Amino acid sequence: MAEPTALVWFRKDLRISDNPALANAIESGLPVHCLYLLETGKTAWQSGEASKWWLHHALEDLRANLKRSNLRLTIRSGSPEREIPAVLAECNATHLYWNRRYDSESIKVDTQLKSSLTDQGFSVTTSNAALLHEPFRIQNKSGKPFKVFTPFWKTCLTRKIDLPTETRIHDAKPPKEFPETLALEDLGLLPTIKWDATFYEYWTPTEAGAHAALESFAKDAVCDYDLQRDIPSTKGTSTLSPFLASGQISPRQIWAQIARKHPLNSPDVQRYLSEIGWREFAYHLLFHFPHTTDEPLREEFKHFPWKRDEADLEAWKTGQTGYPMVDAGMRELWATGWMHNRVRMIVASFLVKHLLQPWQEGAKWFWDTLVDADLASNSLGWQWTAGCGADASPYFRVFNPIGQGEKFDAEAVYIKKWVPELSKLPTKYIHRPWDAPKEILEYCQINYGEDYPEPIISHFPARERALEAYHRLKNSKLTA
Secondary structure, three states, rough: OOOOOOEEEOOOOOOOOOOOHHHHHHHHEEEEEEEEEOOOOOOOOOHHHHHHHHHHHHHHHHHHHHOOOOOOOOEEEHHHHHHHHHHHHHHHHEEEEEOOOOOHHHHHHHHHHHHHHHHHOOOOEEEEOOOOOHHHHHOOOOEEEEEEOOHHHHHHOOOOOOOOOOHHHHHOOOOOOOOOOHHHHHHHOOOHHHHHOOHHHOOOOOHHHHHHHHHHHHHHHHHHHHHHHHOOOOOOOOHHHHHHHHHHHHHOHHHHHHHHHHOOOOHHHHHHHHHHHHHHHHHHHHOOOOOOOOOOOOOHHHHOOOOOHHHHHHHHHHOOOOOOOHHHHHHHHHHHOOOHHHHHHHHHHHHHOOOOOOOOHHHHHHHOOOOOOOOHHHHHHHHHHHOOOOOOOOOOHHHHHHHHHHHHHOOOOHHHOOHHHHHHHHHHHHHHHHOOOOOHHHHHHOEEOOEEEOOOHHHHHHHHHHHHHHHHHHHHHHHH
16 A cells, blocks of 8 residues: 655745745655645636746746755646645645635635545645734734734734744655656746846845845845835845745744844834734735725725726836836836835826826736735735725825935936936936926937827826815715
């Protein structure tokens, strides 16, 4: 009779270190099978194109890391309901291990699958690998979920944070035989149109790359985080978000590494760790208010008077709005699959407030083009900007894209990199090229309006239009 084995189901946890599911399987003493399943049964929020690019390379790296311990990554495609029982049977696995997910569709799939397999006699063990504190473990004094970040994070900070799980990968017992597997290329994750060519200049999408980025940030940059984090031309942020999104590093590992090198009561360290807190808050909201991936948390915003315009939306997507700071951000996104956080706020505000386009359209574009696309953080960020979510920025707060550029890119280093057609302009005019005298434009060989577009909407009329829309919504609520 074939020897019983254990099966580890990898999902958003594509790492061998601090991986509770893998660690538990190894500790069982059974031969360990490893599976990645590209799920096809889910209907909403399938991975975007940039995320697929990252996923391809993350799986390639995971496969290589497992191979060093004589383990093999089996790759399949299909619905969990069909594929997991099939792989269990092929492996003669009696024990199944996975790390938990927190969006409503995944919870439904996981709950039904665990119940069905348990009823059939399988041992199913699930763990937390993605968060410092799981959403169902944090609540306010009334026993309800939080909707404001500060009290949420204060509560989190009173709870013990577990150390990273030790994964004794070299103790893993390989099975004698492996099930059939797809080739990684069979998943079709890499784009057919090579718009991703420049991604390779910016990213090393491996587990080692994650820890190298963390080591570099924890060594120096975190000490100046509060000062440098808003300057998009400097490397003042950790750039760990895509590694977190794919699960190539865990928040526990980040926390532990920062704590090893710096006092946790340092203002810069506290500021950075609060950003980890915002990610925790995003998952808290996703778990308790699952509709917020598509609908506003504040119900009155269902009736917000958006002015849908495909031409405006396309100009925003392609970095052709005529506002240099906005266009620089959108071009950085297209070229690198990432955008600096300050600039994300600027471009998001411009879309929903200057252009009055629905926040859901921005969320969809970010989801498709960000290598760090994360359903919880994406939903929270866009609802925050639109003023319709938890702890949201007031709708009447309208970012001035000109002033934001002058403040956070004073020497226009960022703009000159991503909007090179304006790079010869004196800094005095680069944030507002429409004010440049004709002779300056001629000297710089800029045919304004053709080489670079005029603004698709003027700032002050756009601001007034946004405020009018907000007041109309507010008044309709009062008279309802």
